[in-house]
Amino acid sequence: MTEPTPPVPARHTPTHTVVIPPEVPMVSLLGPQDEMLRTIERAFPRLVVHARGNEVHFSGPSADIALAARLVDELLEIVASGQPINRDAVERSVGMLRSQARERPAEVLTQNIVSNRGRTIRPKTLGQKQYVDAIDTNTIVFGIGPAGTGKTYLAMAKAVAALQAKEVNRILLTRPAVEAGERLGFLPGTLTDKIDPYLRPLYDALHDMVDPESIPRLMAAGTIEVAPLAYMRGRAQPLDTQVLTPTGWRRFGDLTVGDLVIGSDGLPTAVIGVHPQGIRPVYRVTAQDGASTLACGEHLWTVRTKDDKRRGRWRTLRTDEMLGSLRRFHTHRYELPLVAPVEFVERPVPLHPYALGLLLGDGCLTTKTTPSFSSADPELIRSLQLTLDSLGVEPVHTGRYDYSLRRHGGGRGGVIVANPLTAVLRELDLAGTTSGTKFIPDSLKFNAPWIRYAVLQGLLDADGGPVVQAGRTCRIQYRTTSPRLRDDVVFLVRSLGGVAYARTRSAAKMRAGRAANRPVEHRLDSYVLDIRLPEGMVPFGLRRKRAAYDATGGGRPQRYIHSIEPAGEAETMCIQVAAADSLYVTEDLLLTHNTINDAFIILDEAQNTSPEQMKMFLTRLGFGSKMVVTGDVTQVDLPGGVRSGLKVVREILDGIEDVHFSELTAHDVVRHRLVGAIVDAYGSWDARQAGQREARGDRRRPERSRPREGMDPA
DSSP states (O other), rough: OOOOOOOOTTOOEEEEEEEOOTTHHHHHHHOGGHHHHHHHHHTTTSSEEEEEEEEEEESOOHHHHHHHHHHHHHHHHHTTTOOOOHHHHHHEEEEEEEESSSSSSHHHHOOOEEEETTTOOOSSHHHHHHHHHHHHHHEEEEEEETSSSSHHHHHHHHHHHHHHHTSSSEEEEOOGGGTTTTTTGGGGHHHHHHHHHHHHHHHHHHHHOOOOOGHHHHHHSEEEEEEEEGGGOOEEEETOOEEETTTEEGGGGGOOOOOEEEEETTTTEEEEEEEEEEEEEEEEEEESOOOOOEEEEEEEEEEHHHHHHHOOOOOOHHHHHHTTOEEETTTEOOOOOOOOOOOOOOOSSSSOHHHHHHHHEEOOOOOOOSSSOOOOOOHHHHHHHHGGGGGGEEEEESSSSEEEEEEETSSSSSOOOOOOHHHHHHTTTTTTTTTTTTOOOOHHHHOOOHHHHHHHHHHHHEEEEOOOOTSSSOOOEEEOOOHHHHHHHHHHHTTOOEEEEEEEEOGSSSOOOETEEEEOOOOSEEEEEEEOTTTTTOOOOOOHHHHHHHHHHOOOOEEEEEEEEEEEEEEEHHHEOOOOOOOOOGGEEEEEEBBOSEEEEEESSSGGGGGGHHHHTTTTOOOOOOOEEEEOOTOOOOOTTTOOOHHHHHHTTTTTTTTEEEEEEEGOOOHHHHHHHHHHHHHHEEEEEEHHHHHHOSSSSOOOOOOOOOOOOO
């Protein structure tokens, strides 16, 4: 059979021949039955195109020949990358070349985002390539465009790629569930059954990119979280919760933007967002050392398991994600971080803090007589004498173990001068306190770390001691009969980065002591504290106690979540702080936070958010995180009168650095080729309708319903 000869071009018609390298099979370039060749002919109707052997001949207008030759070069580069080409790839390449964009078709169509089970996800249009590049270079990206442009799908691929590259620690996927009016309580089934239909497109995309068998494990670990937008807003605590500030405790509900709270490093950090959350169900989260606070089910906690500890990492989980999994083989599972020594502002004190600790332990402060001190340890007497000397007071031995704390030169007779120590005790409101009513004044409790440390050391030297156990690290034990002093000592320990466990010994169950060979019954309950302090913080100044403690060391303070119990409902609020880890100190010096750090966050169907919801979502951005917001402003399903948050946000954030708006069009639709034509047709119809309304002077919004966008497959 004779092979047909190429048509003879007209005289002076420009021609060009492209030689295909021998290592490239022509079928991979031209496709089965020369489908790609036919596509090129349709794209360049003024050209005569013919392929023979490993050559492609073009004849026709010079401009078309140059463009077609570039097209073949781009297709060869795509084939060389191992990616098969199809009709859509050829047509999109032609469109990119004609648009004279900076990006070459080969650069766009060979950019790999993520691969799974032999399938690689790539951008397929110039608009998609620019969208993906914007995600790489900006913290917040808005992907706005019609259905089928790959907005959500590509964002999901970038999220999975960031997780695999360890650029983020978790992925958070969310979308509004407006089809149910967010009234999910009326739907049958569990919470998961209720919300799954509205999140199914996100699950489907996730299964395309991550091994299905690993998804339950990643979701159980909190690495991937899928939730409706309504459940993101509730990362909140009750208004009556106490929060630690540089000047002491403050009611959570009284905080405003610009106020300072204490962060995990013990330093002040600014409140940069305050968001009321309304009445919500709350839980009491209790640690094994007795510390507790209230938070809603979606509130965030930084925790780690033993496996996390081995890997040197922390994770962020919601309150409700930890329910039912607080134990592992009868041991606590989730360890909480401890605050560093809190840096309160240093204020002058009228008495050396170590001396105050000794007096609170073994001193008589009733002031009915001259203050006194009792101890059998000469080292403590010398230490007390040194710390009281600047006050003009000295211990004077009056009995076996008793010392009267008199002013220098004081004695019987002469002019009566007030005891300086008595004046100080009155200034601190300690005058008249007994063993059951002693306390640490706020002026010392909320003071510089060295002052709190000195008070604690004095208390432990007087009424504390090391508890040595064979084969175990040394514990620190402290006893008092004052419930207020017990709580103050617990605060000192926790504010210095330690932990304290308290238990009570009932007076009725304690064996009677003896004094002067007579039995003495216990009148007050005794409170016993077991304490662990951070490494390098020596609890004792007394040499014999310090030696016993140093022999085995004090161990590392640890705090674990012990229980999470429902606690009714409360008016709640959440805050955002400027700390790098977004942590702040709440009741009992527990560390918690509201924003999301080191995460890739995707909000899908954002056109169905209100402006308030959009603001709430954007202010959840934490350090080291990225946000991608996707939606189609032509498919808004909000109730009448409610503006779309996706429309409003552009007016507010346009022009802000590190925030990018990517516009995708019908040319970026990557579903069936008819979808792009349909989108264009609807756009033209909208324009005609708007023109007719304007001509009639009718500016009312047209009433119509459109099919909702479901999935954005690439």
